[in-house]
Amino acid sequence: MTETSSAKPEYLAQPPGPCCWAGTLHQGSPRGDVEDILGAPTYIVRPSDVKGSPRANGHVVLYFPDVWGLSVNARCLMDGLASAGYTALGIDYFRGDPISKYRASKDDPLPPGFDLGAWRAKHLAFATETVPRWAAAVRERFAAELRAETGTETRFACVGYCFGAPFVCDLLAGDDVVSAGAFAHPTALKEEHFTGLKKPLLLSCAENDHAFPPESRRKAVDVLQREGKVYHLQLFQGVGHGFAVKGDPSDPYQRWCKEQSLRAVVDWFDMWLVRSSS
Incomplete structure (x- = not known):
């Protein structure tokens, strides 16, 4: 499969392809815990x-x-x-079946005969059906829990990477779940994902992204400008798809790009959730 062989003209950000598999596995000791929410393993980490x-x-x-x-x-x-002060929850809509499971190392291609279309369809169907209910369940539980702890109104934001970007746009098109959103190196986005936005969006983008190439990125920005959407575009020179999650931390510039992307996400959410509520 080539990076564009399955692409359809209506996509601005193309469906996941080979550029999505690559990257560097980082070292670290995650501090949160995993629990089941609506059949989806969910990583939960609090500031404490x-x-x-x-x-x-x-x-x-x-x-x-x-x-x-x-x-x-x-x-x-x-x-x-x-x-940075946020309670963060991440949904595993792959339920222990990420694409990395099928590769012996980060540099290996997918095995011969692997049916990428079937893999994506299976997990996309589950995610599409589950994410709205999961987000609503998280909101109901944590709005009450955090309000009891802090005595203030709890606001919600969302961030998505690659496969996760469409779910950000879907939530931003709603009225009552999130106040702002962000994505980095997106896939599977169509024009309606941008025209439907009702809440502010941060786009953290790579200069060399086969899934979201310059012409598509410019068209997306044209749509956002034409429709009067609230957005901010961040563009990193010299990096490719996956930089914000899987950039090589041993390369000082890649590490800086990754860290700067996260800083921008935090600052964006601070603007729309913290400073705008004070």
């Missing part, structure tokens, strides 16, 4: 779980992972959100 974190700000970030699922990379990113 991460040493040196500030007092909880009372707000929640929903995390939608890339095709590596709830890898150590993803969990450490969520720990980073917790270290």
